[in-house]
Each structure stands twice: as structure tokens, then as C-alpha cells.
Amino acid sequence: MNDREIIRRLLEIGAGDGVRDDAVFAAARARLASPDDFDSLDAVARAAYQTACDKGWHRTREAAAAEAASVRLAMLFLATHGYGADDLAPLADVHARLLRAVDLADGVDIPAELALIHEEVSEALQAYRDPRMHPRRCYVSRGDEIVDVTDGMGAAGKPEGLALELVDVLIRVLKLGVAARLPIAAELRRKMAYNAARPARHGGKRL
Ligand SMILES: [Mg+2]
Numbered sequence: 001m002n003d004r005e006i007i008r009r010l011l012e013i014g015a016g017d018g019v020r021d022d023a024v025f026a027a028a029r030a031r032l033a034s035p036d037d038f039d040s041l042d043a044v045a046r047a048a049y050q051t052a053c054d055k056g057w058h059r060t061r062e063a064a065a066a067e068a069a070s071v072r073l074a075m076l077f078l079a080t081h082g083y084g085a086d087d088l089a090p091l092a093d094v095h096a097r098l099l100r101a102v103d104l105a106d107g108v109d110i111p112a113e114l115a116l117i118h119e120e121v122s123e124a125l126q127a128y129r130d131p132r133m134h135p136r137r138c139y140v141s142r143g144d145e146i147v148d149v150t151d152g153m154g155a156a157g158k159p160e161g162l163a164l165e166l167v168d169v170l171i172r173v174l175k176l177g178v179a180a181r182l183p184i185a186a187e188l189r190r191k192m193a194y195n196a197a198r199p200a201r202h203g204g205k206r207l
Helices: 003-011 021-031 035-039 041-054 061-079 085-103 110-129 162-179 184-197
Strands: 139-142 145-148
Touching: 041 162, 041 184, 061 085, 110 162, 162 184
Parallel strands: none
Antiparallel strands: 139 145
């Protein structure tokens, strides 16, 4: 199975043939240099992470490194202009914190990120429970009403539905992988290979 097929299958989890991955990924794909880049799950993950950085949710390692260098310059300037260690202590704290952000995963609040993945799972359950929404359709809000936009492209508004919330889970997982340098794509291959080799209904559990 190549990366493109892996991505397609992940997107179809729980949604079946009603999912339009073009609609789901249109914005992300526009960020990439060419559609071929979507052959790589790593490229999708980097795009998800970069979008989160662009929107102010993460500080990139490059930005943290630049800020740390600026703080260090300021400390050197002050040290050569008569300021002592006590004066520089607050700046030293900031400098140390920025260096940790450069190094990550200290710069990523992993428990918070896991909680946010939980939140998206809960939103998927809410979408599934909403009697106005078919699980395989995509909707946008119009005032107090929701409009089915599954078969249209470019509809203004936030797309909602079961598949979209599962995509949010996927985006958060992939983004966290990049931010915390977790080898998601490599371990995905390992775990899928392991699962494929397991016996039928392994463990004898009911579900
Ligand atoms: Mg969501």
C-alpha cells in the first residue's frame, strides 16, 4: 500500500463512499507545491503543522531559535553596559525557555495536545448524534440552519460532520507528530503490518 492509499483509507474511516477527500483537503493541498506532495503522509503532516504555526498555535523551532538569539544579544549588550547577574536573571529565564522550545518536545504540551485530540473525538460523537446530520454528509451553518454542501465545492463556512471531525483528529495527530518529532508515518507502517499479521479476533474480546 502506498502513502496515497493509506491517506485515503484513513479519511474513509467510519464514513464510507460519501466522503469527498478533495473537499476535505482542498485548503491543505493549496499549501503544497504540487499535488504529488500528497503522496507522502509526512508532507501532509508538515502542512498540518505549518498551518497550525501560521495560525499562532505553535512557535516553530526556527522562530524560537531566532528569538533566543535576540534575547542572548540583549543579555550581552546589558552585561557590557554595567548590568549584573540579578538584572539579567529574568532574561536568562526567557532565554532558557526559548532554548527548550527549540529543542522540543519541551516546547509541546503533550497532555494538552492529547486532550485536544479527545475533544475532536467528542465532537465526532456529537456530529454523529445530531439528528440533522447524515453521518456521511458535510454541512455548513447558515444562521440557525445547516446546509448540506457535500456535493459542492468552495462553500463558505466551516465544514461540519462526522467525517470532518475525524479529519480533525487526523490533523491533530499528524501535527503533534511533527511538533514533537514523533515518527508517526514510520510507526503507522509498522503497526499496520503488525495488525495485518495478527490472528482473527485476537484476544477474544467482545469488541
Ligand atoms: Mg472539530
